[in-house]
């Protein structure tokens with residue numbers, strides 16, 4: 001007997017029957033495994049402008065969690081911007097101490113708690129922040145890099161360092177948003193690291209952020225092409 005397939009969101013999903021269990025005279029029961037083409041596309045589509053792939057560890061985690069495609073697309077956009085930002089800062093402010101790998105991992109995972117709170121993909125809310133931190137810890141991620149899930153919207157709190165600020169800035173400027181109090185904190189760090197005047201540092205930072213923000217509309221368009229809804233689980 002042909003398997004009964006779940007076709008919810010079929011336009012974005014391929015659903016592959018894995019087992020077909022005949023209930024011995026009762027109506028056949030079918031187990032299916034959902035192969036999310038939508039998530040795969042969000043993780044691999046080139047993007048315009050081209051977006052870097054996420055780190056392999058993050059890709060594996062998003063696949064295991066059956067993350068919403070929109071979330072994967074967002075994480076790619078912010079991760080790519082974080083890479084551009086850290087590269088530009090290393091060029092213009094080589095004195096600034098930055099753990100680039102940590103920043104990139106943080107950008108790639110900062111909203112992962114929205115797997116548990118998908119309503120926060122399309123509406124306000126901060127429940128995803130502690131949820132994301134806990135989720136990363138449960139999957140064996142070290143607290144030193146899981147922290148970005150908790151700190152990316154809390155730049156005014158005590159204990160926030162340069163790497164936290166960079167993830168927060170990337171999470172704003174990817175869509176062209178400029179946040180004065182956040183950027184002021186980064187200017188403070190840049191001025192302290194370089195010994196230069198704040199106004200001078202700001203002009204350089206402003207130029208870097210303006211250049212990155214110039215592609216914001218295209219990144220927003222890329223993200224919008226990927227559906228919010230997570231693929232249905234096998235049933």
Ligand SMILES: [Fe+2]
Nearest residue numbers: 078110111171
């Ligand atoms: Fe974000």
